[in-house]
Amino acid sequence: MQIRNSSDWRDALPFELPVPAADAMPGEPTRCAGCGPDSEPWPREGLWIVKHRHPNNPAGFVRYYCADHKPTPKLAPPPMSAPERARRTRAAATPRKAAAPSMPERVAVLCPDCFVEVPASGVCGMCGQRVG
């Protein structure tokens, strides 16, 4: 297999978003994909790298563009992937439990009449009865 999808600099690139080529991958002058195969190579300072999505390769593929041919980045954020959306919904639906104190200071006392927890004062907040 010639294709290497293992971690290289392309993995760090965002999809469909032009990044300055000199930042992403400094190197030799490279031709712009829009200028055509007969064009002069551009120095990386004048080039943009765009990682495009590929239907068969999840790693996508990378193209170089000059400033004239640089694709306009889509301003809308990419839609959330389904698993991510599910994870967020679940996180929002699950009430966050207060961290249990490592050393309970006292056992909860319930008012025998109201069955509510009596505060530390020992006076039931519902009926005013002193409990415990």
Ligand SMILES: [Zn+2]
């Ligand atoms: Zn070009």
Ligand SMILES: [Zn+2]
């Ligand atoms: Zn009570």
